[in-house]
Amino acid sequence: MTYPVVAYGAPVLRKISQDITPDYPGLKTLIDDMWETMYASYGVGLAAPQINKDIRLFVIDSQQVFENLEEGEKGIYPDAPGVKKVFINAYIESLEGEEWAYNEGCLSIPKIREDVYRPASATISYVDEHFQPHTDTFTGITARIIQHEYDHIEGKLFIDYLKPLRRKMLQGKLNDISKGKVKVDYKMVFPR
Template sequence: MKFPIIAYGDPVLRKKATAIEPDEYPHIKELVANMFETMYGAHGVGLAAPQVGLSMRLFVVDAHAFSDDDADLKDFKKAFINAAILEETGEEWAFNEGCLSIPEIREDVYRKPVIRISYYDEDWKHHEETFKGMAARIIQHEYDHIEGKLFTDKLSPLRRRMLEKKLNDISRGIVDVDYKMKFPAIKKGR
């Protein structure tokens, strides 16, 4: 099942998501599968639960789209539950990022190239792993979502002001996308 993606401006995107327990969400595998389906339907490489209206510490990633540049990413598909970044190291590097909740806006964002992260997979197996390069970047972007942060927060104040009209248009539904979205500034019944 594909979920509508929550657009910029919705408070759920600014809320720090809460941890989940196995007994609280017995259908986690179904939710993970639906999130992957939603992400693929929107041509994304990552999707966090807040982006589908669920304030829980869950995100999915599939970096296959970058496998031409890095063969290790060919089968890099994972779900991250209750993730905690333990360490970020290295010299920050820029990459042009976008976001399914903020369509039609792409900006250079600086992030550290190596992360160490603790998380559970959809079988509730615990992992502590180190990721580098594009895998680390995608994880950091999605991790920001469960922390209530957006990639636009990493831009300079001047650049954010320059994007303000576009961001407001997105929250009002004035954007051209080929996937279903929910817009916070559009009232139900209209």
């Protein structure tokens, strides 16, 4: 099942999400549906708040990024060929390395892309879909996608990293998104 993606302005996008237990109702189906929703929306990551669930769950597939790079771009990022993973009850342990800019977008904030600076590596503790514990360090594009999706379960959005003047310049577009005045080729639900 493909869920509609929750648009900017929905309260769930600003909530700190809750941990879940292995007996969370329909967890396997929910994860399968999140993958389906992410791919149907042309995303590389999707967090549960983006489908109106305030739980600490997100999925990423950074392999897609590397499949779409031009030949000259291959080898630039240290994390090739990327990963496809489920993160449950995730907590970032540390962020390290030089911050670098990348033009980010978000399924909940369509048609807006901005350069965001993030640290080069992220160490994160989490459990996988089988509730096996992990603490892993990710770099490059994968680290960036993880940080972006992690922000969602912490009630933060990529636009929060922008300078106040830039945010103010985007406010009209953000208001239009929350009112549903945006055309996308995936299902969305709007707060107003």
